[in-house]
Amino acid sequence: MMANLFSSFDPLSTMGNLSLNWASTILAIFFLPYIFWAMPSRASILWSSLMLTLHKELKILLGASNPGGTLVFTSLFSLIMFNNLLGLVPYIFTSTSHLVFTLSLALPLWMTSMIFGWLNHTKHMFAHLVPMGTPGPLTPLMVLIETVSNIIRPGTLAVRLAANMIAGHLLLTLLGNTGPSFSKTLLPILLFSQFLLLILESAVAVIQSYVFAALSTLYTSEVN
Template sequence: MMMNLFSSFDPTSNFNFSLNWLSTLIGLSIIPPLFWLVPSRFNIFWNKIIMTLHKEFKILMGNYKSQGSTLIFISLFSIILFNNFLGLFPYIFTSTSHMTLTLSLALPLWVSFMIYGWLNNTIHMLAHLVPQGTPPILMPFMVCIETISNVIRPGTLAIRLSANMIAGHLLMTLLGNTGPMMTITLVNLLIIIQILLLTLESAVAIIQSYVFAILSTLYSSEVN
């Protein structure tokens, strides 16, 4: 049962090429036409979201020398948001439920932050290993704890996103599989529950993309 249940997340392949991953690029085909068409309501709404994120990320980064850095995190938010929403449609592969994609996004960001921080702000990075006000006897333990918490950051970012995507999809799949065995009254109740779960998953899709982008911004602000 579990093998069949989780097999819905497996990518299929034709001619030794995994075609399901092409769904990741659908969002990239939606965004560019917005810049060439007459401004629509959707375009104005999307621009407001981008400007709001830009202002918030700029406050969090607090570094006015690196102008334009917020575009990296806005692009990260956009691609995760599009892929999360695409996964809610039937028969579309949910790429953000796989560690292959989420870790590919989190690990290069974290490695680049670490390389930049240790090469340019070595003293600042060393100071982060020992929080202010730590007793001298606890300093060796705090260095170990802070190092471990720093190393597992890309893993926690990747697992948080993929686990949240998998959890909602599995719950909807489990409830949907019980439909043929129910009476008409219970099926109507099941449909209402599925609609509520779909609304919840839409909120989770937005929240998780925002959390991923905001945590990446916070990690980048620590190395400056």
């Protein structure tokens, strides 16, 4: 029995000094090798078409100046989506519901793009701090606002992903804990509502992966 509602997010399973919960992050790797030696299946064809479509979308956002940059963001999308979907499987730890994981993805991408931009495109980065058409007296205020909004970008990316994963899992946990107190007549309604919520969470898992990758691409494209 859970000590509290949030105990399902506690990374407690360990063997020695190795945290087995965080090891679930690399489970996605075991789904990939069969693509290279097995005959193409419907799942592999669907996955290839999804990656190709995502590559075309991110290529438009990133621009023609960095044609190979989409590889980073499609890989990021794959990693986040696999972890989001695996977190819906019972007894598998959801690493994307923790800020330590989401922030470790968002912060290095943002920091490297900022360092690259300020070192190589300094005037372009200064121009981003003042939007076009800003009145002269408002320029210092706009520089302050743009600077703050730029600094909090990795935090907003990390919090958005973690909050969406936590919210869905909490709803599933709440409905699951009320099952023993339900009568037999109301139990089918509970199971049907959990099934619908599980479908919704699967869609949210994919959508949040795309949002994270797309926003990271947009933030990176601003430094070119």
